[in-house]
Amino acid sequence: MWHIVSMYLRKGNYVQLNEYAFMKRIKKLSMLASVVVVMMMAYSSAQAQYARAGIKGGLNLSNLYVENPHDDDARLGWHAGVYGQLFASEAFAIQPEVNFSTKGTGVTRIDNNSARFDSKFKLHYIDIPVLAVFKLGRFAEIHAGAYWAYLLGAEISNNNRIPDNEFTTVDRDNFDNWDYGLVGGIGFNLGDAAQLGVRYNYGLNEIAESAGARRLFGDSKNQVAQLYLAFNFGGGSDRDDRDYDY
Numbered sequence: 001m002w003h004i005v006s007m008y009l010r011k012g013n014y015v016q017l018n019e020y021a022f023m024k025r026i027k028k029l030s031m032l033a034s035v036v037v038v039m040m041m042a043y044s045s046a047q048a049q050y051a052r053a054g055i056k057g058g059l060n061l062s063n064l065y066v067e068n069p070h071d072d073d074a075r076l077g078w079h080a081g082v083y084g085q086l087f088a089s090e091a092f093a094i095q096p097e098v099n100f101s102t103k104g105t106g107v108t109r110i111d112n113n114s115a116r117f118d119s120k121f122k123l124h125y126i127d128i129p130v131l132a133v134f135k136l137g138r139f140a141e142i143h144a145g146a147y148w149a150y151l152l153g154a155e156i157s158n159n160n161r162i163p164d165n166e167f168t169t170v171d172r173d174n175f176d177n178w179d180y181g182l183v184g185g186i187g188f189n190l191g192d193a194a195q196l197g198v199r200y201n202y203g204l205n206e207i208a209e210s211a212g213a214r215r216l217f218g219d220s221k222n223q224v225a226q227l228y229l230a231f232n233f234g235g236g237s238d239r240d241d242r243d244y245d246y
Helices: 002-011 019-046 211-217
Strands: 053-063 071-084 092-110 116-136 140-158 178-190 194-203 223-232
Touching (some): 071 223, 116 178
Parallel strands (some): 053 092
Antiparallel strands (some): 053 071, 053 223, 116 140, 140 178, 194 223
């Protein structure tokens, strides 16, 4: 079974991921994220009565729909990044973010001899969501918008511990470098300094790029549920209690 998967991926330009190139992309995108958050903080300082900027992170529960699996399981991953709010008022804001996010799925296949093969498909993205924030008083807010994402790396691994079945890395060229989709969620404010929330990211782009990846993944799209905790840099401690603190 896994020899067949390997053959499919080699037909799609299967190569070892260049670790140096991966780290170089991470460094460049980290610098971009730093510039973005500094700009958002500078803008937010001019609207500090209502706007927020800070850091956030949490858990991902992601899935892909792979053709003909015996069973597919959501993959537990994580995300972390920065956010800010623009054009903020006591009732509304635009919130752009830059996040590193791990996605993918777990798949179980059973061959004709009833042999079980478990594998994990792992995708690493930089996500850039842009959200409309509707503030429900001081205590909660609804998020709705769209995201764009850039693929940093991709890999397949399995836990059968059989050397002939061990996959370590699949080149990102098998997948579309870009992803996009819709985002929706709700956040609950923990005072002025933090927020706990949940979101769902619904991908609209088919992620398989090469012919081999399309044979394996079909028209699969990213689907990600997120639980996050965000911390506001300003904290809002010096704001008037009559204001909604964002």
